[in-house]
Amino acid sequence: MTQLEKQGMAAKQASRVLAIAGSAKKDAALAAIAAALEARKDEILAANAVDMAAAKEAGMRPSLQDRLALDEGRIAGIVDGVRQVAALPDPIGAVTKMYNRPNGLTIGKRRVPLGVIGIIYEARPNVTVDAAALCLKAGNAVILRGGKEAFHSSQAMTAIMRDALEEAGLPADCIALVQDTTRQSATELMALTDYLDVLIPRGGAGLIRSVVENAKVPVIQTGTGVCHVYVDEKADLDMGANIIYNAKTSRPSVCNAAECLLVHAGVADAFLPKAKALLDQKQVELRGCPRAQAILGDCVVPAQEADWDTEYGDYILAVKVVDSAQEAIDFINDHGTGHSEAIVTQDYSAAQHFLDAVDAAAVYVNASTRFTDGGEFGLGAEIGISTQKMHARGPMGVEELTSSKYIIYGSGQIR
Structure with missing residues (x-):
């Protein structure tokens, strides 16, 4: 034995x-x-x-x-x-x-x-x-x-x-x-x-x-945590910037940290520089789609296909500009790992549709994915x-x- x-x-x-x-x-x-x-x-x-x-x-x-x-x-x-x-x-x-x-x-x-x-x-x-x-x-x-x-x-x-x-x-x-x-x-x-x-x-x-x-x-x-934060066209942009900063940088090695930021094209020009200013405090490397690169410039590393499916566990964030909430939902369901996903929006209907359509264990409206935790959910530990x-x-x-x-x-x- x-x-x-x-x-x-x-x-x-x-x-x-x-x-x-x-x-x-x-x-x-x-x-x-x-x-x-x-x-x-x-x-x-x-x-x-x-x-x-x-x-x-x-x-x-x-x-x-x-x-x-x-x-x-x-x-x-x-x-x-x-x-x-x-x-x-x-x-x-x-x-x-x-x-x-x-x-x-x-x-x-x-x-x-x-x-x-x-x-x-x-x-x-x-x-x-x-x-x-x-x-x-x-x-x-x-x-x-x-x-x-x-x-x-x-x-x-x-x-x-x-x-x-x-x-x-x-x-x-x-x-x-x-x-x-x-x-x-x-x-x-x-x-x-x-x-x-x-x-x-x-x-x-x-x-x-x-x-x-x-x-x-x-x-x-x-779960592996490839978690997303989607900033909708009707989001409070300051709230969105604070949420992605917390979700990415408060403890990047854990499974409920955000790995990908999705931003509606209607607010991308205003939002991305605002978010980058906060993320720069932790020297977060951005790996973005061509539209994100066009807004933020050469500081953005061109994203490869693998970046959309990677749990970095580090100060690295994939960034993609999308044309609609539905595109964001489809992207999350294709590339997420079913862990934790968030939408930032002031639109009640968009929030409810996101809650219904996103397939994940925890889905958030206007809050950081970092709350997916036994203690934070009142379960003691997990x-x-x-x-x-x-x-x-x-x-x-x-x-x-x-x-x-x-x-x-x-x-x-x-x-």
């Missing part, structure tokens, strides 16, 4: 304990985890310093280093996220329907945990805690397989959480971290059908595609942003980490 199979067996056993632990015990465990992470933050920061030193030596680009870096403020945010999850209603045991059949059977549908969840993710140490907390709240054991870039940070946080679980009277194996960060461990996790109930990839397009194509375990597909249409779509909170069972009450009925 491999080390990962041993972890899987232990997680399966722990999941059976956790499934019937009850709300009070789970919430006490989450409170213990939050307190322990807060008390032992120096251990986390020391481990993160090792990861950051290796990232700098390897030449990791600054936007990815920002995803990897932890400081006291970010740890405080992680701790607060755990406490928010603890404060959420427990979905487990909720009966979502109950009805009587003519034969006298009473049939109900009750929320239950998924069981054991595997998470494959990249250089995001906060995911280690967010995923563990959400899985715990929803009664699931979790096996975490993070990227090598964040390994020391994830290892430190997992050890702290496992200690806190034991102190709270739950099995430490409710949370486990794969110690091998090679491709082999990811491949093995994808085939761990005897122990995993579902696998969730969280990361770039390459990682997600690899998991979806190769996993034998059922997969919930989280396990990821699902861009598929089966089971869950959009930010996945505790409810999305549950399944259901039918419960049937009889009085001796036979068929």
Whole structure:
């Protein structure tokens, strides 16, 4: 039996304990985890310093280093996220329907945990805690397989959480971290059908595609984020400039950052210089269509066809001028990844049509795509942003980490 199979067996056993632990015990465990992470933050920061030193030596680009870096403020945010999850209603045991059949059977549908969840993710140490907390709240054991870039940070946080679980009277194996960060461990996790109930990839397009194509375990597909902001001909241009500046530059490495700006031809001459003035504050590289180039000049890099389908994760923005809202909608549906899309407009009808016609997990009117986030949606943290249409779509909170069972009450009925 491999080390990962041993972890899987232990997680399966722990999941059976956790499934019937009850709300009070789970919430006490989450409170213990939050307190322990807060008390032992120096251990986390020391481990993160090792990861950051290796990232700098390897030449990791600054936007990815920002995803990897932890400081006291970010740890405080992680701790607060755990406490928010603890404060959420427990979905487990909720009966979502109950009805009587003519034969006298009473049939109900009750929320239950998924069981054991595997998470494959990249250089995001906060995911280690967010995923563990959400899985715990929803009664699931979790096996975490993070990227090598964040390994020391994830290892430190997992050890702290496992200690806190034991102190709270739950099995430490409710949370486990794969110690091998090679491709082999990811491949093995994808085939761990005897122990995993579902696998969730969280990361770039390459990682997600690899998991979806190769996993034998059922997969919930989280999203690559090729997100668009469309500035309509009836937009408030100052609002539009502020929205695209926030959506692109507040944290360009995350999946809800905007990667493409679409501008109606009727306002492009006025809007594009206004937007560029803000984007220049962060030295954003613009890759534009010929019409955008004609307005802004040589500072715009000619866009290639691939630019319309690229998740840059950096200070790069594709720009296209369109002739109508319908052209923008068609372009988004052709080139978007079903994650988050926004329209800026003062036209109610245009806004409603955009909401109806754009096929994405989150569609915004006059707001930044950066709000597609479990915390911002009031879900506590999130396990990821699902861009598929089966089971869950959009930010996945505790409810999305549950399944259901039918419960049937009889009085001796036979068929």
